[in-house]
Amino acid sequence: MSFNNPLDTLYRQVIMDHYKNPRNRGVLDDENVEINMNNPTCGDRVHLTMKVEDGKIVDAKFEGEGCSISMSSASMMTQAIKGKTIEEALMLSQIFSDMMRGKAYDDSVDLGDIEALQGVSKFPARIKCATLAWKAMEKGLHSQQ
């Protein structure tokens, strides 16, 4: 349908797919990192569990409540960090943060689906939605370092 184009840059098909069919949804039963994070101004909530072994994220799952942006971002984040080292995941988080703030970011790394969230930077009120799960991941990994 014909709606404004700016909205289409936000609600990309990939985002809606992750929102409707979240990857890695659930709670790990053998996790060694567990983080709960809220966005107190809007009520979004992410519960992230990760299994970290020898500096590597072996597995990650999330549970939560929130809008399409926060939930799809959580889904994409878990997908992206699985198999990565702590350093790689934190670097990815830095790239994501730069992307959200509209700053130039390291494009040598293949971001896959995450690239679709780039449009969020044009909607300042929604940036916090997109970064919630990433902040949870950063907090969890910092506790492992």
Add this chain to the structure above:
Amino acid sequence: MNAKEVRQLFPILAQEVNGKPLVYLDSAATSQKPLPVIEALEKYYREYNSNVHRGVHTLGTKATDAYEGAREKVRKFINAKSTQEIIFTRGTTTALNMVAASYGRANLREGDEIVITYMEHHSNIIPWQQVAKQTGATLKYIPLQADGSISLTDVEQTVTPNTKIVSVMQVSNVLGAINPIKQIAEIAHRNGAVMVVDAAQSAPHMKLDVQNLDCDFLAFSGHKMCAPTGIGVLYGKRALLEQMEPVEFGGEMIDFVGLYESTWKELPWKFEGGTPIIAGAIGLGAAIDFLEEIGLDNIAAHEHKLAQYALEQLSAIEGLTIYGPKQRAGLVTFNLDDVHPHDVATVLDAEGIAVRAGHHCAQPLMKWLNVTATARASFYLYNTEEDIDRLVVALKKTKEYFSHVF
């Protein structure tokens, strides 16, 4: 009243947002400001900015007269007996915290009860949680009816002779429910408790009469009623305020200061430590003049019409759930199918329509409603039926948009 004419006095409303004429439906969060208020602030800063109650110079006298003149306007606005009962605060939150910290801490003991409701704003919950922890008192909640209203039978059953404080919002910022404060106050008094009223959502929209309500304390904010942010009011019955200790100590509120002991000014100044919110109070005075010229009854009637029109139009949208009772103040809280309220608000914003999305600082109520968040459209004297028509069209588009992207 003619809302279209009133609207001309709010310069901010004459703008486009995202290429569409702005429809501002977030007045329950904060209202817009009319020219007379903006001009009063400008006049104060351009012509007589000065500190109050000290010094003997001309500007100081002018500022003091305007500041104390605003207090008299507030007194008349809520029909208090005396200006000694009108304390300027930063807003409703500060005012409620003052009652909890001063009256609450001094008068609550273990075994005493504080009674509030499930629909309260966080600012009428947390101060009581804190004072309950400090004093050993118990916090109790009046349950809600299925439609979100309060039944007096439930009030009767919750309030007991052990209850020392009952604190209830007059109008719900989520449900729009208008609570029977006068009757609740009567039940509170019969049990020996004081009645505290959170009037943040009622003072801007309806005529208040603290003597008729017979409440002991009443709090409201200027910024929701056309005044600037950072100014609010705590009304308290004189006899209660007299026996209460100040919450903040420092300049402006003292009578005599010794090395180890000090005494306080008389009411209301003993509660206004530090340089007061002079411009804010003057702006609030101007806002009261503005609202009274239009007439609070006219404003209430206009908003009632808008609320009923909105209910009618919004209920016709399939998949839209509305929360709260039918008899309500000028706001409608809703959810649209499975679309998260943030996503609804973003799409509406792209259409130039400002609504609130989230938990509205009422997490216990969200839990009671069994939702994590909702969207809310709230109306004020400058809104029109056309604004609601724009909302309805945009909501239908939102629905279509998300059925398309899903």
